[in-house]
Amino acid sequence: MTVQDASTVGDLAGRIRPDFILGVAAAAFQIEGALTADGRGPSSWDAFAEKPGAIVDGHSPAVACDHYNRTDEDISLMQDLGVDSYRFSLSWPRIQPGGKGPINQQGLDFYDRLIDKLLKAGVSPMVTLFHWDTPLPLEHDGGWLNRATAERFAEYSAAAAHRFGDRVAQWVTLNEPVSVALQGYALGVHAPGRRLLFDALPAAHHQLLGHGLAVQALRAAGVAGTIGVANVHSPVSPASKRLGDGLMAKAFDLIFNRVYADPILLGRYPKPPLQVKPWFRALGKVREEDLKTIHQPLDFYGLNYYYPVKVASGRGGGGDGSAPVINPEMMAKLPFHLAAFPEYETTGFGWPVAPEHLGILLRELKDRYGDALPPLFITESGASFPEPEHTRGPVHDADRIRYLASHLGQALRATAPGGIADDVELLGYYVWTLLDNFEWAAGYSQRFGLVHVDFDTLERTPKDSYYWYQSLSKARRS
Ligand code: FCB
Secondary structure (H helix, E strand, O other): OOHHHHHHHHHHHHHOOOOOEEEEEOOHHHHOOOOOHHHOOOEHHHHHHOOOOOOHHHOOOOOOOOOOOOHHHHHHHHHHHOOOEEEEEOOHHHHOOOOOOOOOHHHHHHHHHHHHHHHHOOOEEEEEEEOOOOEHHHHHOOHHHOOHHHHHHHHHHHHHHHHHOOOOOEEEEEEOHHHHHHHHHHOOOOOOOOOOHHHHHHHHHHHHHHHHHHHHHHHHOOOOOEEEEEEEOOOEEEOOOOHHHHHHHHHHHHHHHHHHHHHHHHOOOOOOOHHHHHHHHHHHOOOHHHHHHHOOOOOOEEEEOOOOEEEEEOOOOOOOOOOOOOOHHHHOOOOEEEEOOOOOOEOOOOOEOOOHHHHHHHHHHHHHHHHHOOOEEEEEEOOOOOOOOOOOOOOOOHHHHHHHHHHHHHHHHHHOOOOOOOOOOEEEEEEEOOEOOOOHHHOOOOOOOOEEEOOOOOOEEEOHHHHHHHHHHHHOOO
């Protein structure tokens, strides 16, 4: 660690309240591997990953980090790291291979052991029920386009609640429903690879309904932990003062942020500007009682933050310079595009590094939702940078340390007394992620981990950022 990193540790540690939770986050499909072990059924992602061209360089998720067989080693890494909490997801097809009907006891047993080992190691479990791996038989029936999937999700959630409800500290129903609807059903770059553009909106609604029904199921099961959801948010600004840019920025804000947060927190869908109303027509038809179901009281709100977005009117395909690239071919069908932030450095994914926008976002969420905004966890924050596939020694990821220090620092400063979002209650911060892993369509090409993984040998090598987070974790207590 350099002298400068050490000073950020002292400064940050001094700002962290004793009850603030520091954690790491991960998702089943990205780390577990063992896709056919112990009765697990296939998921939408198993099938998608087999399609030629779907995953960068044809990388396979079959082994990933082999976490399924290396949980002890990975828990030791977390214990040595000194984190309070581990956010991980349950694989629905491991627990209920058909997506409905019989429960696979071996699947439940795996997570049962994981939870007990975590507790023994002093790491508290935060469980995500759905992080994108829909059981394949349900996907064949339409997946989240099919309303029945919401009901199946609640049944599976109840099974998990009955088995783990006594030991899980926090429950997250869905991870980033917008990513599933947008990347999976609208643009086709994620599973299930559908390209429906605005006709994908029912997949948003049914996930939200699944969220509401799952919250009800968890409460009915009497789980001991608290309950929330994890939405990704990007603060949106127009590329210029031109009216067209303003209108498209507003529309994008609905598509990306408000279609998910408004019904959950306020019990209604946002009203689109007149000019783009037809895009959202699917939401105009939803049943009033669905909105009541979606609008469940929550104990916390999970915020995943990666980057801000600048929107310009006019077809422009994918990213423009330092703007995130989604699917140029499909994006070209839309009358707007994402514009660059030339003032910011970018990550390995080409995402702008803009920590101050996290403060802006926290302010915006509180302005929008007021008292309806529950206390908040940052459930994901992190970055990929180009790093070698193999390493024999230390991995000097100063860029990741800077990224994490500036984002955590921004969140702590913004929510401290006198900060721009000091009326937001921030409960904790989870780094995405512990291990380099299967980064969805990007395969193993984007490394987000605090720990380097050699995907040939599966050897884990903690990076400098791991030691940095470890020293922060220690320093806040001293
Ligand atoms: C988020 C996902 C997570 C990971 C990070 C980099 O959108 O929730 O699984 O892929 O991005």
